[in-house]
Amino acid sequence: MSLKLIYFKMRALAEAPQMLMQCYDIDYQYLMSWNHFDDVWANVKPKIAFQQLPILEVDGAEQICQSVAILQYLENRAGLAISDTVRAAQASAILQSAQELFAPLNPAINFAVGDDFIAKKEAMRPGLSSRFSDLARCLEGSDGKFFIDNTPRAAEFATYHHLDLSKFLDPSLIQEFPRLMGFIDDMESLPGMATYLANRPELIDVGVAPKLVIDDVAHPTGLKKS
Numbered sequence: 591m592s593l594k595l596i597y598f599k600m601r602a603l604a605e606a607p608q609m610l611m612q613c614y615d616i617d618y619q620y621l622m623s624w625n626h627f628d629d630v631w632a633n634v635k636p637k638i639a640f641q642q643l644p645i646l647e648v649d650g651a652e653q654i655c656q657s658v659a660i661l662q663y664l665e666n667r668a669g670l671a672i673s674d675t676v677r678a679a680q681a682s683a684i685l686q687s688a689q690e691l692f693a694p695l696n697p698a699i700n701f702a703v704g705d706d707f708i709a710k711k712e713a714m715r716p717g718l719s720s721r722f723s724d725l726a727r728c729l730e731g732s733d734g735k736f737f738i739d740n741t742p743r744a745a746e747f748a749t750y751h752h753l754d755l756s757k758f759l760d761p762s763l764i765q766e767f768p769r770l771m772g773f774i775d776d777m778e779s780l781p782g783m784a785t786y787l788a789n790r791p792e793l794i795d796v797g798v799a800p801k802l803v804i805d806d807v808a809h810p811t812g813l814k815k816s
């Protein structure tokens with residue numbers, strides 16, 4: 591069974607799926623939209639079920655849209671499904687709540703520049719702090735290292751991604767939450783995670799002229815081939 595994760599040049603919704611796949615030895619290919627479809631995004635968009643990426647293509651045939659659905663599919667595929675239906679629903683609520691951090695955090699880090707970046711940074715501070723506090727409370731209520739137990743699942747990879755991205759905005763935001771700092775350390779200690787973080791494209795010049803360094807070449811973030 592082959593898996594292709596298709597996305598753009600940005601550090602956002604393709605991070606958590608890749609972390610999960612690398613931590614659980616699931617083979618996949620990561621492809622930019624223009625390389626996979628051999629066309630510009632404007633022509634591809636209307637052909638995608640919900641007109642956005644990422645999608646996960648399974649066996650070159652089926653496409654899964656929506657980052658939460660992709661993460662839940664991968665979680666099942668890695669054998670991480672929670673059998674207790676209430677706990678499973680609670681884990682899904684944490685995943686969805688973490689993923690609500692996507693906007694405005696991810697677009698601002700990947701695209702906003704100058705005064706716009708500064709304005710967005712200040713505007714989102716209270717919202718981030720509030721959701722970080724909710725996530726910290728969930729972890730404090732757990733008997734394990736992670737939200738449900740000692741196993742990292744979709745909710746943990748999504749949460750890690752957004753916390754990690756918030757460091758570009760202001761590293762002191764998460765420092766107010768010692769439980770989140772401990773969670774970050776636990777996630778970064780996972781063997782597959784360390785490898786993923788060491789090898790992924792570096793995100794540079796955030797707030798000024800954001801770029802991803804892919805194979806030693808700095809590319810402007812975005813939806814276009816460069």
Ligand SMILES: N[C@@H](CCC(=O)N[C@@H](CS)C(=O)NCC(=O)O)C(=O)O
Nearest residue numbers: 602603635641642643644656657658
């Ligand atoms: N709810 C969707 C959001 C997907 C989304 O916002 N994708 C953006 C990139 S991060 C996109 O496809 N932008 C191009 C467009 O909307 O035309 C998910 O979680 O997958």
